Amino acid sequence: MIALREVTKRFGATAALDAVSLEVPEATTHVLLGSSGSGKSTVLRVILGLTIPDGGEVLVDGTAVDLSTRDRLVARMGYVVQDGGLYPHLTAADNVALAAEAHAWPRDRIAARLHALTELTGLEAAMLGRYPRQLSGGQRQRVGLMRALMLDPPILLLDEPLGALDPIVRVELQEQLGRLVADLKKTVVMVTHDVREAARLGHTITLLTAGRVVQQGPYADLAERPASPFVTQFLTAQAAPAPSPSATD
Amino acid sequence: MHRLALVLPWLLAVASTAAAAPDGVIRVGSKSFTESYILAEIAAQVIEQVGEARAERRVGLGGTGVTQRALESDAIDLYPEYTGTLTRVILKEPSLETIEAIRARLASRDLTMSDSLGFDNTYALAMRDDRAERLGVRTISDLAAHPELRGAFSSGFLEREDGWPGLRRVYGLSLARADVMEHALTYRAVASGEVDLMDVFSTDGQLERLHLRLLEDDRHFFPDYSAVLLARREMTERYPRTWARLREVLEGRLDDRRMARLNAMVDLDGRHVTEAAAEFLAGGTPAAAGFARSGRHAILGEIVALTRDHALLVLISVGVAVVLGLPMGILAARFRRAGQLELSAIAMLQTVPALALLMFMIPLFGIGKGPALVALSLYALLPIARNTYAGLMAIDRTLLEIAWVLRLGELRRLLRIELPLSAITIMAGIKTAAVTTVGTATLAAFIGGGGYGTLIVRGLALDDTATILAGAAPAALMALAFHGLFELLDRWVVPRGLRG
Numbered sequence: 001m002i003a004l005r006e007v008t009k010r011f012g013a014t015a016a017l018d019a020v021s022l023e024v025p026e027a028t029t030h031v032l033l034g035s036s037g038s039g040k041s042t043v044l045r046v047i048l049g050l051t052i053p054d055g056g057e058v059l060v061d062g063t064a065v066d067l068s069t070r071d072r073l074v075a076r077m078g079y080v081v082q083d084g085g086l087y088p089h090l091t092a093a094d095n096v097a098l099a100a101e102a103h104a105w106p107r108d109r110i111a112a113r114l115h116a117l118t119e120l121t122g123l124e125a126a127m128l129g130r131y132p133r134q135l136s137g138g139q140r141q142r143v144g145l146m147r148a149l150m151l152d153p154p155i156l157l158l159d160e161p162l163g164a165l166d167p168i169v170r171v172e173l174q175e176q177l178g179r180l181v182a183d184l185k186k187t188v189v190m191v192t193h194d195v196r197e198a199a200r201l202g203h204t205i206t207l208l209t210a211g212r213v214v215q216q217g218p219y220a221d222l223a224e225r226p227a228s229p230f231v232t233q234f235l236t237a238q239a240a241p242a243p244s245p246s247a248t249d
Numbered sequence: 250m251h252r253l254a255l256v257l258p259w260l261l262a263v264a265s266t267a268a269a270a271p272d273g274v275i276r277v278g279s280k281s282f283t284e285s286y287i288l289a290e291i292a293a294q295v296i297e298q299v300g301e302a303r304a305e306r307r308v309g310l311g312g313t314g315v316t317q318r319a320l321e322s323d324a325i326d327l328y329p330e331y332t333g334t335l336t337r338v339i340l341k342e343p344s345l346e347t348i349e350a351i352r353a354r355l356a357s358r359d360l361t362m363s364d365s366l367g368f369d370n371t372y373a374l375a376m377r378d379d380r381a382e383r384l385g386v387r388t389i390s391d392l393a394a395h396p397e398l399r400g401a402f403s404s405g406f407l408e409r410e411d412g413w414p415g416l417r418r419v420y421g422l423s424l425a426r427a428d429v430m431e432h433a434l435t436y437r438a439v440a441s442g443e444v445d446l447m448d449v450f451s452t453d454g455q456l457e458r459l460h461l462r463l464l465e466d467d468r469h470f471f472p473d474y475s476a477v478l479l480a481r482r483e484m485t486e487r488y489p490r491t492w493a494r495l496r497e498v499l500e501g502r503l504d505d506r507r508m509a510r511l512n513a514m515v516d517l518d519g520r521h522v523t524e525a526a527a528e529f530l531a532g533g534t535p536a537a538a539g540f541a542r543s544g545r546h547a548i549l550g551e552i553v554a555l556t557r558d559h560a561l562l563v564l565i566s567v568g569v570a571v572v573l574g575l576p577m578g579i580l581a582a583r584f585r586r587a588g589q590l591e592l593s594a595i596a597m598l599q600t601v602p603a604l605a606l607l608m609f610m611i612p613l614f615g616i617g618k619g620p621a622l623v624a625l626s627l628y629a630l631l632p633i634a635r636n637t638y639a640g641l642m643a644i645d646r647t648l649l650e651i652a653w654v655l656r657l658g659e660l661r662r663l664l665r666i667e668l669p670l671s672a673i674t675i676m677a678g679i680k681t682a683a684v685t686t687v688g689t690a691t692l693a694a695f696i697g698g699g700g701y702g703t704l705i706v707r708g709l710a711l712d713d714t715a716t717i718l719a720g721a722a723p724a725a726l727m728a729l730a731f732h733g734l735f736e737l738l739d740r741w742v743v744p745r746g747l748r749g
Binding site: 048 | 647648651653654655656657658661665669670672744745746747
């Protein structure tokens with residue numbers, strides 16, 4: 001379980017996070033929704049321990065994330081960024097295997113895990129030998145996800161994981177991703193600015209603006225009982241045809 | 250970059266071969282003026298003629314200090330020297346008078362020398378003949394009556410106790426002016442009448458043609474500067490036939506006039522040193538043409554040897570600079586503030602002119618390849634450290650954060666992620682270092698480091714453009730070759746995923 005309690009982070013005069021609280025129960029997906037600069041990526045960073053908050057508390061499985069615990073806690077997390085965040089000088093396979101290499105896994109164990117991950121993410125095995133620039137956006141995204149899943153961490157932190165994809169591939173991957181995290185029972189915190197994606201994947205949603213929580217709850221709550229006109233405005237601005245108001249099942 | 254790490258031991262292996270003592274080779278040195286070149290070339294041709302060992306020419310080492318240190322540090326085996334310099338500058342015992350006495354003192358330094366080659370190349374004062382005639386000046390004593398005269402002397406002469414300061418005291422002289430002037434230019438100044446008096450060597454090839462009169466040293470102030478061959482005793486014992494032949498051919502065989510003529514052949518007639526040497530050796534034997542040919546042959550062979558020399562200088566110094574510069578660049582990127590300090594220090598080193606940096610090495614490391622390598626390595630450091638730093642700093646922060654999330658650890662992150670990602674920038678720095686070092690390494694010859702600069706220094710001393718080009722052109726080619734080589738190395742070191 002992941003919990004933020006009144007977390008505040010300032011960069012100079014601007015508050016990236018202003019008393020943000022949220023809870024993500026085990027094996028659920030929580031979506032951070034908001035426009036760019038709303039502070040949603042900073043939430044992921046404080047969970048990872050990449051950014052240490054000025055106030056409040058971040059708990060991962062009951063342990064507060066700080067400089068002394070973050071090395072240990074981050075071992076339970078997989079992290080995926082927009083366009084995969086792959087190392088351009090390493091093949092897809094080498095990118096995925098990095099963490100296992102650091103754990104001195106034997107070669108055949110790595111190979112077996114790579115095989116399992118290609119099946120899980122739907123990446124063609126032939127793509128494993130390619131360099132990131134030789135892959136399509138969707139393939140890069142899959143490789144990024146495989147890398148995060150390599151050591152099978154219970155928590156996945158996804159920062160706009162599908163942000164760089166064209167709409168058709170995006171919808172396809174959204175469905176795959178939803179199935180995958182449900183099957184694997186991962187605890188997921190995912191950042192997006194796409195309302196339909198949030199509706200499709202999030203058990204719960206936090207809508208942020210300027211570092212503050214505007215509303216939290218399932219998509220239906222936000223759509224049907226908006227806390228402020230901003231919520232409605234945000235939800236309807238993007239969605240030309242109304243998205244199905246149900247979370248992924 | 251882990252591949253680059255594999256290249257280093259190889260570079261170091263190459264480096265270790267440089268120190269190996271050459272077998273069957275006698276290394277002939279010289280100072281960088283015509284007479285010294287000619288005598289060294291004569292010695293080299295005699296060595297080749299005897300055939301006991303190969304002659305390697307390490308000529309044009311500069312002044313007495315550098316050449317002497319080259320001999321004592323086993324960088325050369327023999328070179329032409331003068332008794333006056335031996336007693337005053339090297340042994341610092343001006344009271345030694347006879348050849349035997351000097352030789353006895355040299356023995357304790359594991360050195361020995363030949364008897365006098367026959368001529369006495371002492372300092373002398375010269376005036377234009379017509380002017381001396383008009384003023385009635387024949388001896389140095391006569392100068393005392395002409396305090397209106399203007400003198401221009403080479404810098405050594407003006408400062409040395411056995412030069413102008415002593416001369417002035419002994420003869421009670423004063424001149425209207427006594428300036429320092431580049432020797433080659435002073436001839437013109439005297440010929441045109443701007444200067445009345447100059448220092449010359451008594452075997453100067455230009456005296457006769459420029460109508461200069463040597464003033465008689467009537468109080469015998471100038472010490473005896475008989476030419477001799479100064480040699481390492483070890484060499485004379487190892488190659489006894491060669492040493493005996495050298496003494497036989499050279500001792501007492503060159504008088505002042507003959508030496509002056511050989512000097513004039515090179516300085517005034519534009520003949521090559523090898524031809525002058527061959528002409529002298531042909532004096533007794535009719536094999537002049539053969540010698541001349543072997544001389545030209547030797548130049549080609551010399552260029553081959555110098556190429557090896559030069560390439561080693563570049564490879565070793567760039568190799569050392571990589572070994573030092575990479576960690577320095579990494580440290581600078583890790584510790585920003587200390588890093589800036591460190592990079593500024595290296596940059597400051599770069600502002601020292603290369604030649605001056607080489608000269609600073611002499612008191613620390615002597616002369617020869619060692620100090621040249623130290624100076625060249627220091628010089629190659631900046632582009633490598635700087636580019637390593639720049640390459641590391643330019644890496645996308647997200648990629649570094651992901652490395653932390655993946656818990657790769659410091660070392661793995663450096664070797665597996667950071668260095669490979671900066672490989673293009675780092676290799677660009679190494680290429681810059683290699684190409685500029687090929688150029689800078691030509692200066693190594695000034696402190697006896699060998700390489701193509703040997704020909705450039707010699708060409709400068711002999712005012713011989715062809716010889717300068719014989720050194721400069723291969724250096725340019727080598728710069729191109731190194732650039733090409735490192736471009737190839739790029740394919741191996743720069744990860745495929747980063748190449749366009």
